[in-house]
Amino acid sequence: MLLLWSIHSRALLCAGLQKKMKIYRPHRATDEELLEFHSAEYLNFLKRCTPETVNIYSQEYRRFIAGDDCPIFEGVYQYCQSYAGGSIEGAFKLINNEADIAINWSGGLHHARKEEASGFCYVNDIVLATLELLKYYPRVLYIDIDIHHGDGVQDAFYSTDRVMCVSFHKYGGGFFPGTGDLDELGMGRGKYYSVNVPLMDGVDDRTYVDLFKHVIGEVMAFYRPSCIVFQSGADSLQCDRLGCFNLTLKVHLTHVASVFSAYREILLCWIRCRVMLPASDM
Numbered sequence: 541m542l543l544l545w546s547i548h549s550r551a552l553l554c555a556g557l558q559k560k561m562k563i564y565r566p567h568r569a570t571d572e573e574l575l576e577f578h579s580a581e582y583l584n585f586l587k588r589c590t591p592e593t594v595n596i597y598s599q600e601y602r603r604f605i606a607g608d609d610c611p612i613f614e615g616v617y618q619y620c621q622s623y624a625g626g627s628i629e630g631a632f633k634l635i636n637n638e639a640d641i642a643i644n645w646s647g648g649l650h651h652a653r654k655e656e657a658s659g660f661c662y663v664n665d666i667v668l669a670t671l672e673l674l675k676y677y678p679r680v681l682y683i684d685i686d687i688h689h690g691d692g693v694q695d696a697f698y699s700t701d702r703v704m705c706v707s708f709h710k711y712g713g714g715f716f717p718g719t720g721d722l723d724e725l726g727m728g729r730g731k732y733y734s735v736n737v738p739l740m741d742g743v744d745d746r747t748y749v750d751l752f753k754h755v756i757g758e759v760m761a762f763y764r765p766s767c768i769v770f771q772s773g774a775d776s777l778q779c780d781r782l783g784c785f786n787l788t789l790k791v792h793l794t795h796v797a798s799v800f801s802a803y804r805e806i807l808l809c810w811i812r813c814r815v816m817l818p819a820s821d822m
């Protein structure tokens with residue numbers, strides 16, 4: 541487990557759970573590992589482009605970078621290698637039976653596509669880790685509770701039945717990324733293996749947990765996954781600067797975890813923490 545400072549890790553430390561966990565230093569994802577999903581052209585761009593050379597790479601920048609959320613900064617490629625390496629290493633821990641639950645606190649960058657950076661996400665560590673899991677497990681269930689739709693992961697596995705993607709997110713009113721409506725169900729062999737739960741502003745703990753239990757219960761009974769990849773985006777918590785839900789940390793740490801423990805022994809958990817709360821709220 542890789543622990544970084546975050547609201548989740550702080551709550552976890554307060555609960556004393558770190559005594560039951562092992563902390564690992566993951567390897568940086570190699571070029572070969574990143575090429576399992578991303579294109580060589582895109583990775584070369586991330587590797588070579590710097591803040592000083594953005595103008596030189598303006599054509600590639602327009603092609604590979606969507607919107608204004610993904611600026612090129614010094615060491616962006618090494619950053620990608622670090623967080624992707626954490627998720628890939630987590631997959632290896634599960635595959636090698638070295639852990640039942642692996643957590644990458646800096647993972648969960650679900651908007652990145654094969655050759656497109658989007659929504660603060662440059663490479664998609666979730667897709668990369670899931671591809672590793674699929675080499676050993678027949679079926680992977682992906683659950684995403686980030687306030688934003690998990691569009692990059694859904695797109696990557698839209699036409700396969702070996703990954704079932706379930707996303708709970710805010711939808712409508714131009715909210716980013718603008719996808720994740722009920723009728724996005726998958727295609728070809730993947731038809732009915734994408735499940736979207738679009739929600740409105742202000743959803744609270746009770747409504748969310750009831751909905752989550754019902755949807756995930758049905759999905760578990762139908763799909764019987766070999767393992768689970770769980771993107772626990774902290775921006776669905778109340779007071780997040782980008783979010784608009786009214787969920788407390790209790791939902792993330794207790795309710796959702798208890799639902800999973802009732803169904804599976806193996807849980808792969810990715811936490812993406814972007815929430816910023818004043819100290820008095822911690």
Ligand SMILES: [Zn+2]
Nearest residue numbers: 686687688775
């Ligand atoms: Zn988000």
